[in-house]
Structures are given as C-alpha cells and as structure tokens.
Amino acid sequence: MSRNRETTEARLVQAVGTVISTLDQRELTASAVAETAGVDRMLINRYFGGLNGLVERFAANHRLCWASELLTQGLGPGQVAGPRPAILTMVLLRYLRMLVGAPALLGILKAEFGADSALARLISSHRQHEEKRLFGSLGLILGAPLDPHELVGLKTYMSAICLELIRREAGPAGGGMLDADELARLEAAITLGAAAQFGAR
The missing domain is CATH 1.10.10 (Arc Repressor Mutant, subunit A)
Structure with a gap:
C-alpha cells in the first residue's frame, strides 16, 4: 500500500x-x-x-459501545453480597454513571436512535453483542442465568437511561451534563423503579 x-x-x-x-x-x-x-x-x-x-x-x-466489563468490574462468581435485585440495580446505576462520564460515547450511541443508516445498524450490532456478554456474565456472577423478567427489565432500563440522557442533551439547556442534584434524583428514581421491577415475581 x-x-x-x-x-x-x-x-x-x-x-x-x-x-x-x-x-x-x-x-x-x-x-x-x-x-x-x-x-x-x-x-x-x-x-x-x-x-x-x-x-x-x-x-x-474506535469503540462504538460500552464494554460489559465496566459494569461488572469487581464482581465475580461467589463474590457478590446481597439479593439479585440489588445487584442488578447496582449494574444499572453503573451504566448511568458510565454514560454521564462519557459524553462522546453517548454521542455515538445517539446515532442508533436516529435515521436508519450503516452507522446505526453497526452501533446496534455492537450494543446487542455487549448486552449479550453482560447478561451472560451476570448469570455466572449470580450463580444462575438471568430469567426473562430480569432480561426485559435490564434492557428496558438501559434503553430508558440512554434515551433520557440524550433527551437532556437535546433539551433547551443543552450540554447534557447532570449536576450532582440531578444525578442523585435520577439515581434514586432508577433505584426505586428497578427494585420494584426485579423484586416483582
């Protein structure tokens, strides 16, 4: 060449x-x-x-998606303490903080929710791959595979978190950065909602 x-x-x-x-x-x-x-x-x-x-x-x-290892860092089979709902909620809070701390990554993920394009399809493929790896890792960490209820809950909340941050970035204030109080409120809402989602059987 x-x-x-x-x-x-x-x-x-x-x-x-x-x-x-x-x-x-x-x-x-x-x-x-x-x-x-x-x-x-x-x-x-x-x-x-x-x-x-x-x-x-x-x-x-270039990374087009988050790495599943970032969400399970420090966790391993037999090393978790607490009920399954608490662990899954913790993973969602890590996901929120990861996106808040990586505006460039959020900008890339935003393209998936735009018009259909080669980039959107590629990002979607990368995201689905990392989700599959994450869910498999969580099954090993928790000692049993995630059940359909847990899978749907994780996917739903992860999409909602991403879309909420994109919405805030595109809002009148722009910037996309949450201050400490806003982040705390969002974390509290996720904690309450996810606890109900994963605790319901």
Whole structure:
C-alpha cells in the first residue's frame, strides 16, 4: 500500500468520527465524509468498497459501545453480597454513571436512535453483542442465568437511561451534563423503579 493511500485512508477514517460528532447538523453520508476529509468521494468506494466498509474500518479502531466489563468490574462468581435485585440495580446505576462520564460515547450511541443508516445498524450490532456478554456474565456472577423478567427489565432500563440522557442533551439547556442534584434524583428514581421491577415475581 502506498503512503499516499495510507494517508488518505487515515483521513477518511478520522472524518467518520468528525461527522459523527456533528450528526445533528448533517447525516453520515459518503459525500459528507469525503468533504470533511478533503478527498474525492470515489476514493471511499475504491479503498473501502463503499461507506459501509469505511464505517466498519472506523469501528475496528474506535469503540462504538460500552464494554460489559465496566459494569461488572469487581464482581465475580461467589463474590457478590446481597439479593439479585440489588445487584442488578447496582449494574444499572453503573451504566448511568458510565454514560454521564462519557459524553462522546453517548454521542455515538445517539446515532442508533436516529435515521436508519450503516452507522446505526453497526452501533446496534455492537450494543446487542455487549448486552449479550453482560447478561451472560451476570448469570455466572449470580450463580444462575438471568430469567426473562430480569432480561426485559435490564434492557428496558438501559434503553430508558440512554434515551433520557440524550433527551437532556437535546433539551433547551443543552450540554447534557447532570449536576450532582440531578444525578442523585435520577439515581434514586432508577433505584426505586428497578427494585420494584426485579423484586416483582
């Protein structure tokens, strides 16, 4: 591969990230990426086989989803104390804090809830993969697989948390950052709701 091609490919991959950060202003298209990179759009087809291939390359070098290990850190089979509902609620609170502390990741996840696109489908695929890993890990940690009730509860609350943070970011105040009081209120609401969800049988 020539140095010129390597440089151009790197610029195009970087441009994908730049366009993602401005998805509110424009869509992720081959034209937008090429314009941002300052290269001919046809090079996307020539070097990557199209926009999907370029997005896949971007995904190979950038995390498009959270890592399940972040939500189960410090937990292991036989190392948890407390009832299952409390452990599952703790995981949801970790998920909330992780997204609050990673606005760039939240911006990427926001693309999944936008118009159908190669990026949205790829993010959805990555998220589902990490969810599957998380749920499998929790089953091992808790000593028994998650039941359907627990699976639905986790998926529902994780989606609701993500959408709520996106809504706050897009609101009149903008910024997307929760102050300490807002975070505490949201944590309290999640704790109460999740305890009822996971405790109900």
